[in-house]
Amino acid sequence: MAASDPETAQRQIDEIDALSSIYGDDWCVVDEDERIFCIKISDCLEQPKWTLCLQVILPSEYPASAPPIYQLNAPWLRGQDYIELTNSLEEIYVKNLGESILYLWVEKIREVLIEKSQSSDAAGPNIEKITEEIDEDNEDDYSLEYQPVQEDTIKTLNFVISESQEDEELPPINHGNPISDRRSTFQAHLAPVVSPKQVKMVLAKLYENKKIASATHNIYAYRIYCEDKQTYLQDCEDDGETAAGGRLLHLMQILNVRNVLVVVSRWYGGILLGPDRFKHINNCARNILVECSYTNSAEESSKQLGKNKRVRKDKKRTEH
Numbered sequence: 001m002a003a004s005d006p007e008t009a010q011r012q013i014d015e016i017d018a019l020s021s022i023y024g025d026d027w028c029v030v031d032e033d034e035r036i037f038c039i040k041i042s043d044c045l046e047q048p049k050w051t052l053c054l055q056v057i058l059p060s061e062y063p064a065s066a067p068p069i070y071q072l073n074a075p076w077l078r079g080q081d082y083i084e085l086t087n088s089l090e091e092i093y094v095k096n097l098g099e100s101i102l103y104l105w106v107e108k109i110r111e112v113l114i115e116k117s118q119s120s121d122a123a124g125p126n127i128e129k130i131t132e133e134i135d136e137d138n139e140d141d142y143s144l145e146y147q148p149v150q151e152d153t154i155k156t157l158n159f160v161i162s163e164s165q166e167d168e169e170l171p172p173i174n175h176g177n178p179i180s181d182r183r184s185t186f187q188a189h190l191a192p193v194v195s196p197k198q199v200k201m202v203l204a205k206l207y208e209n210k211k212i213a214s215a216t217h218n219i220y221a222y223r224i225y226c227e228d229k230q231t232y233l234q235d236c237e238d239d240g241e242t243a244a245g246g247r248l249l250h251l252m253q254i255l256n257v258r259n260v261l262v263v264v265s266r267w268y269g270g271i272l273l274g275p276d277r278f279k280h281i282n283n284c285a286r287n288i289l290v291e292c293s294y295t296n297s298a299e300e301s302s303k304q305l306g307k308n309k310r311v312r313k314d315k316k317r318t319e320h
Helices: 006-026 079-095 102-123 134-159 198-204 244-253 278-290 296-317
Strands: 027-031 034-044 051-057 071-075 180-181 184-192 217-226 231-237 260-267
Touching: 006 027, 027 244, 034 102, 034 184, 034 198, 034 278, 051 102, 051 217, 051 244, 071 079, 071 231, 102 134, 102 244, 180 278, 184 198, 184 278, 198 217, 231 244, 244 260, 260 278
Parallel strands: none
Antiparallel strands: 027 034, 034 051, 051 071, 180 184, 184 260, 217 231, 217 260
16 A cells, blocks of 8 residues: 555554544653654552653555554663564454554553552552642641651662763763743753763752752653664653652653753742643753753754654664
């Protein structure tokens, strides 16, 4: 079937409309022209323990004769977990050749997250789920309340520098201008990185600063371009602010930045900000990326992102 077949194009449009209607705010349009979409998937609607972001690029031949090009983003998704999940998604595609499969993919991922949640219940409460819902009456005890949380978070993120890591040079760290809103303060930090080891070194160095270590959340994301494989090594961390890390990573993808780590510290002031907190996190990150010359403008970078995605898509087609 030809790439420009109107029936295939209409089926794709119908599927996108349906998914947008089904998943609401969890469905995100990254680049409509390039047909790049992302959906946040959780094990449950309220107080999720496990989340994953599925990003897809829909070729013009999908669903008739080509699969979606996809990427799975989750800090915990590694090794065997990753292999088993990707195998499941590819098996769904093979069993449903020529059919719309994104809904099946999303629900399969949700099923995996639910199983993971159920198997981890015995481990006790999840400290990464500390979010905005903090009683204002606890504001006076703020610094004391968050000390044990910060300590456990460091253990969770495994900020341990091995002897081999100490041989690498610590990259320079830049600090952006703070943004304050209703007694909450947000500040971004940026460092050039070319390896996961340098990411850990920068995070460990930041946590040596008592002010940063006492922040309610230290959200981060990084993107490292692997020249030999012509792919990106990237990851993100919510640090208790659900979905914030994924949103930050999406911003960096849209701006098409590479070889950089961005950390946004947020000190909670006792007043709930709602969705505005995500706006401040991304604005802090965008500002420091522009200040450090990683991008000139969102519009130019979005156009460049579309070109790069098209190149990678053509390359994947050639490889298969």
